[in-house]
Amino acid sequence: MAAEDAGRPALLDMTPGEIAEAIAPLGQPAYRAAQVYSWLCRGVGFTGMTNLPLALRETLETSFRTGLAVIAERRDSRRDDTRKYLFALDDGERVEGVRMTYRHGHTLCISTQVGCRMGCAFCASTLGGRVRDLTAGEMLAQIIAANGDLGGQRIGNVVMMGSGEPLDNYAASIAFLRRVRLPEGLGIGLRSVSLSTCGLVPEMRALATEGLPVTLSVSLHAPDDETRRRIMPIARRYAIGEVVDAARHYVERTGRRVIFEYALIRDVNDRPEQASRLAGLLRGMQCHVNLITLSGVPETGLLAARRERAAEFERELVRRGVSVTRRRQMGSDIEGACGQLRRRSGGKE
Ligand code: SF4
Known part of the structure; x- marks a missing residue:
């Protein structure tokens, strides 16, 4: 895209109401906005919006x-039904997405920032820091592009778990959640959307008050402050007790159970006594623990827990009454951990 184009407003960053306001000076009736929005959410550019008058399509092309x-x-992964994407944005930045296909349909993991400033030790997305926030439209655009790649099928579930910390880009993430469910657009209900955070406590508490029934997924990865600080710098800002309290608050306010993500890292957080401590921390909470086998990021020097250790960790949680599943990282042969593909491609176009 030419530099002057990048300066024009993007219609996908607007709600249908805002599009109506934007095209009103062009003498267009309000229903045209719904038509434009619907085409955009089907991935159709201005020239393909065939139910609009030609003159309007030409004006849109030059103004937006x-x-x-x-x-x-x-x-594509050779091991499982996973496809990794590198999406090019209008300013030449690139972000990653991963499509996972299950029996019940397609799930897309989307990015919310270019890079990330949270510094988690096991993550490739953060190695170059945060480059910029994505807009709500750029989050929607990843789903639209993935739909276009599905030959008539559609993404049914979305996880905000790619590069970036969604709650570090709070306003755009909330705008995305409000718009992803619009029936005139993508029509994805918020019960099919998960938002993943490394534990930004004030924003977790704010999210609980937004009236958005999204599944909150908290990257915990350790049962105590000391271990957590070794692998997640955010733990120096918020103690683990505050994070778990904010999660309890989310459950109370929304009635939705919280998911805790826990990547098992060899000799860091995979001991049975750490499993007991985790169970104690989560006692009585309506929650579920996802144990993940770490996907190796060569730059980090961290290794996946051994299989027997991981099984032992899971058994201890089950014994202590915690709802838990253990899964391998999908797409591990396609640089499945977030940020790896973008780094290999060199980032910006
Ligand atoms: S795991 Fe998530 S929050 Fe942590 S550095 Fe990576 S993208 Fe950021």
Whole structure:
């Protein structure tokens, strides 16, 4: 995209109401906005919006950008039904997404920032820091591009778990959640959307008051402050007790159970006594623990827990009455951990 184009407003960053206001000076009736929005959410550019008058399509073309993303690269896993995308944005930045196909449908993991400043030790997304926040439209654009790659099927579930910390880009993430469910757009109900955070306590508490029934997923990865500080710098700002309290508050306010993500890292957080401590921390909470086998990021020097250790950890949680599943990281042969593909491609176009 030419530099002057990047300066035009992107219609995908607007709600249907805002599009109506934007095109009103062009003498257009309000229903045109719904038509434009519906085309955009189907991935159609201005020239393909065939139920609009030709003159309007030409004016839109010169006054606005669509804000749609382009799939710059795709990679399929040979081990499971996972496809990794590199999406190119209008300013040349690139972000990753991962499509996972299950029996019940397709799930897309989307990015919310270019890079990330949270510094988690096991994550490739953060190695170059945060480059910029994504807009709500750029989050929607990843789903639209993935739908276009599905040949008539659609993404049914979304996880905000790619590069970036969604709650560090709070306003855009909330705008995305309000818009992803619009029936005239993508129509994805919020019960099919998960938002993952490394534990930004004030924003977790704020999210609980937004009236958005999204599943909150908290990256815990340790049962105590000392271990957590070794692998997650955010633990120096918020103690683990505050994070778990904010999660309890979320459950109380929304009635939704919280998911805790726990990546098992060899000799760091995988001991049975750490499993007991985790069970104690979560006692009585309506929650579920996802144990993940760490996907190796060569730059981090951290290793996945051994299989017997991981099984032992899981058994201890089950014994203590914690709802838990253990899964391997999908797409581990396609640089499945977030940030790896973008780094290998060199980031910006
Ligand atoms: S795991 Fe998430 S929050 Fe942590 S550095 Fe990576 S992208 Fe950021």
